[in-house]
Amino acid sequence: METVVEGKARLLVPEIPKTVSSDMPVFYNPKMRVNRDLAVLGLQYLCRKLGEPLKVADPLSASGVRAIRFLLETDCVEKVYANDINPTAVEIMKKNFELNRIPPEKYEVYQMDANFFLRREWGFGFHYVDLDPFGTPVPFIESVALSMKRGGILSLTATDTAPLAGTYPKTCMRRYMARPLRNEFKHEVGIRILIKKVIELAAQYDIAMIPLFAYSHLHYFKLFFTKERGVKRVDELIEQIGYLQYCFECMNRKEVRELYEIKERCPHCGSKFRVAGPLWLGKLWDEEFTAFLHEEAHRREEIAKETRRILSLIKEESTLQTVGFYVLSKLAEKLKLPHQPPIRVAVKFYEGVRTHFVGDGFRTALPFEEVLKRTEELKKEVERYLASRREETPPQDSA
Numbered sequence: 001m002e003t004v005v006e007g008k009a010r011l012l013v014p015e016i017p018k019t020v021s022s023d024m025p026v027f028y029n030p031k032m033r034v035n036r037d038l039a040v041l042g043l044q045y046l047c048r049k050l051g052e053p054l055k056v057a058d059p060l061s062a063s064g065v066r067a068i069r070f071l072l073e074t075d076c077v078e079k080v081y082a083n084d085i086n087p088t089a090v091e092i093m094k095k096n097f098e099l100n101r102i103p104p105e106k107y108e109v110y111q112m113d114a115n116f117f118l119r120r121e122w123g124f125g126f127h128y129v130d131l132d133p134f135g136t137p138v139p140f141i142e143s144v145a146l147s148m149k150r151g152g153i154l155s156l157t158a159t160d161t162a163p164l165a166g167t168y169p170k171t172c173m174r175r176y177m178a179r180p181l182r183n184e185f186k187h188e189v190g191i192r193i194l195i196k197k198v199i200e201l202a203a204q205y206d207i208a209m210i211p212l213f214a215y216s217h218l219h220y221f222k223l224f225f226t227k228e229r230g231v232k233r234v235d236e237l238i239e240q241i242g243y244l245q246y247c248f249e250c251m252n253r254k255e256v257r258e259l260y261e262i263k264e265r266c267p268h269c270g271s272k273f274r275v276a277g278p279l280w281l282g283k284l285w286d287e288e289f290t291a292f293l294h295e296e297a298h299r300r301e302e303i304a305k306e307t308r309r310i311l312s313l314i315k316e317e318s319t320l321q322t323v324g325f326y327v328l329s330k331l332a333e334k335l336k337l338p339h340q341p342p343i344r345v346a347v348k349f350y351e352g353v354r355t356h357f358v359g360d361g362f363r364t365a366l367p368f369e370e371v372l373k374r375t376e377e378l379k380k381e382v383e384r385y386l387a388s389r390r391e392e393t394p395p396q397d398s399a
């Protein structure tokens with residue numbers, strides 16, 4: 001065993017291997033620090049919003065790091081309910097609560113299947129659920145939706161990014177009943193498919209799971225939802241589910257709400273459109289929630305520098321919520337730019353904002369035809385710049 005520090009928590013964990021795998025008896029993954037920072041910040045948002053003591057569930061708790069940080073780093077948690085089916089995890093979890101001197105009345109520890117644990121709590125309901133499975137969260141979504149209070153928040157992680165991003169399209173179809181798209185914004189498409197799945201699973205019970213925040217990093221997606229009830233709210237969400245058409249030849253993209261709107265051929269180049277979905281076509285970020293995460297992260301010393309950096313990017317990105325984005329290197333390759341300008345220049349040129357998904361990616365509200373037109377203008381400017389540089393450079397004397 002070794003001791004690690006994260007945020008305000010001290011933890012006893014098994015020796016951390018170089019590669020994290022699903023067959024480990026219990027694990028603490030330091031690469032998920034940003035994810036846990038966001039979970040703490042999301043809970044603090046709910047503390048401010050509700051202004052009452054909160055019941056928090058951590059159904060797949062492992063080392064207990066999230067549950068302990070919730071208690072140490074937020075100011076309104078009445079009690080945390082931590083659960084893991086693995087007996088070794090439960091023992092380590094209990095030791096970590098004691099190590100951090102958490103009063104016994106502030107937590108309860110269970111050793112149960114996560115779905116059984118969540119469904120046994122229908123009686124009082126949780127204000128906040130943090131769900132972080134190894135792989136897909138789909139098997140737990142209905143149990144989570146039913147166990148939460150109205151107005152509560154779900155903090156959700158998915159690590160099966162390969163199927164969602166198009167590497168294994170058949171797996172994506174089985175799990176999410178949607179076709180992915182392996183293009184330059186494949187991870188955004190994957191997140192939108194995952195949002196769709198959460199919405200439709202909850203909709204069966206007239207529960208509206210409203211997206212608040214989306215984030216892609218390393219090998220996982222991180223999402224937040226708030227729960228509301230009623231068919232009207234559910235129908236409003238379903239109306240924002242549709243399809244995305246994409247042309248791999250010219251990068252044209254078009255969102256459609258209804259099946260009859262789908263076109264077989266790209267109107268720009270005539271190539272065959274690929275279709276992704278059904279998926280969520282609505283906003284990825286609630287502006288109030290995103291602004292709170294950003295401000296709160298920059299106010300706290302215990303939040304990692306990387307978390308603050310990412311939230312700064314996403315706060316800017318949330319001001320222009322398009323479906324899909326452009327990648328500068330891809331534009332340069334497709335349209336044969338002789339030289340790729342810096343991303344800051346491109347963002348200004350296309351009247352856009354940077355995206356956290358890809359280092360040289362940007363969002364713009366400009367229509368596709370206008371993007372192509374401006375790319376041709378950019379190409380000419382780059383050519384003129386390179387020509388002027390060649391004229392300024394004197395020829396080298398031959399020896």
